Amino acid sequence: MPPKRAAAGPSSAPKKSPAAPAADGADSAASSASEPAIPRSKRWSPVSGSANADAHYKLKMQNPVTAYSFVCLCQPPFPNGEDSDEDEEEDDDEEDDDEEDREAEDGEDGAKKKRSVCDGGKTCLCDTPASEHPDHVWKMSAAGKLKFLIQRTHFALRDPDNFSMYTFNDHLGYGVLEMLQNLVLDYEEAAGNYKEQWAVCECLAFFLQTEGWCVTGIDDGDTVDATFELIGRLFMAMLAQLERQQLLSKDSEIKNLGLVMALFMAWARGARQYGLLEDEKEESLGPAKNKKKWQPSFFDNQILAYARKYEIDLVGPHDIDETVAEARGDVALPDPESSSTAKADPFGFAKALKKYKVEAGGISAFLSQNYSSNSPIGGDNLDITTWSSAARKSKCFDKKDPLSKAEIDALKQGMVLTLG
Template sequence: MTRKNDQTATGSKRALEDGGADVEPGPKSSKNTKNTNNEQNGRSPGQANCGATDADAEESIIAGAEDISVDNRPPYEYICLTKPYYAYKDDNEDENEDEEGEEEDEGESIFNKLASNHPDWTYTIMAESWRNFFTNPDNFDMHIYSDWHSWGVFELLEKLLIEFNKAFTAEDLNKMWSVVATLGHWLNHESSQMWLAIDDGEGAGKAFQVVGCALLTALNRLDREGELKPDSRFRDLGFIMALFLKAGVSDPDQYMDWVPKIVSYAKKADIDLAQQGCDGMEDLLAEHGGEEPMASRDSADRWQWAKMFKALSPRGGDRYNILKMPRRERAKHAFDKKDPLKDWSDKDLQEGNLEIAFD
């Protein structure tokens, strides 16, 4: 394990494709260890992207303090990313590398900043989504079994679907959209796609169906509240729809019947998905562009979310979170038979107060 500057832990393609990663060692006082308790004084549930009211923001400011641990953050807090690799074109690699470098220079100062403080920045994600790195034994020089990380990422997906169901039941559109927006980014990250490799292909496919149902359910709610439009207060509406369209073409058709409906909703909203900053839309729209605009329907559960969620019965939990393993168990699976997280306190590990730094 080597020390890494925390600014290297970005969402760039080079970082993710390297595969190898180091954990930043040391207690919270170490200058190279980024204490992720910082920057709590913004709006909570991704509200930079979903047009929250001043009252919502004030409530979050009161609830959020700089010394709150990662596990105690508001569950939908959005942070800024550097421009993700899936937003770049692939037709001119040299040109894109130059462009990516420019974006990363800017991203180094914006990564992990509260999205509510940078409302014009497109690329955001829920902070909790970065926990998928904590389920990958490779990040800790460990080997447990081949599908451990895949099931760990699947566990995180289940937790997000559980959060969406809570928001749906509470009829909280802001929270519904914040989870959907997180899923859109999350599904396009190579590290997150590991859940598709679990040794239950049918289960993974059914979960993808439920993910699509979550999007359609949120879009239906937006439509019913008059927010399915180009100037929606949910400013990332078109971009998230484009991300789902991009993610939904990678799996068997029997689980992807929701994909064409994205185009139908975009047409109803008068949103051009090709102009949302997500690469590959032209080809996808050529395939699905014949869809008619979605007809409105006054039904809160038009897409049968409650039925599909109940059938999936996600469990969630932290079974695959390596940070929360007993030290003896981590040492047992480490290549050198030593706890790779020996330099952290139990409190920091339980609260998730560390980041993964990539080569």
């Protein structure tokens, strides 16, 4: 089954730390005289926690050598097999069970032995160079890891529970849709930089195994399905690009190639349990003259075909063997000759994105009452820090603005609001 998402936070407003940076404890995203100015995307509102988190990522990842080097994760940041307790229905119960599960009986005397836990790299493998542990499965580029961690900030900013507010039933789910759209735009804007595009793919692969599942609960299944199919095309476009650059191989410089491919396959399989990614339509694969077909909703078949063609080991998810068994690896792949140029788009990602922008543009803007006829996809309409004080007060349980003046001032200065 698709993994459960982590708890979004308590129902009452948690402590907010406006001066704290996003995710990894680094410095604020605010520019200073000693730091270069970070270009601000037009997606963001004038005052926006999302904008500040995005600037933080760009500031920290300016050095391509460190940004695109690979580091270890001591364990996956989501339940993965026997160590997860999928039968629990309440997050509080899960926390209690997790605490109990950290102790395992060792020996006939029933003595307890602590299971190793992540301590952020103090004693575990986290952040050690992947080159020092070539056989370790769980690894990400530094950029992919930070982008994934910053999604937790974006997620928290779109959760009304964190602000003691009620807005509408699916606010958080539509907020996740907005986040996924932003990641698609990140990929599009990184054209020409395959390493940054791969970082986006890493982030998507991990996010869709965690909080990303929240989007399946919204009342617009057609848009969710279209979004998932678009993300599948995005990843196939990435693999086609890597093939052009001869980077699809067991010994690729992309050290987590088999892991990310496997995570996308596992996600596609899980999505079908929600009735998504089941459209059996076919379309041309590459130029029509090649007479090749593929099914966009079953892109995991092409992932498996690429893995077999280049002998890439699919690793990571506990059920990868079952996932592979359910997929088809005997499907067509693009002809290298017709996909050899940078403009080649054998999986139709660019065309599908153009259509998606028209059909899905303005959804979050409409829900936040900021809609206009040319509202784009993505952005920060459902980030509660972008709302006016009056709008927040009207939806807050105590009719007071959940953000203090100090917090609002800090947001204006570029600080990243962390919740928890």
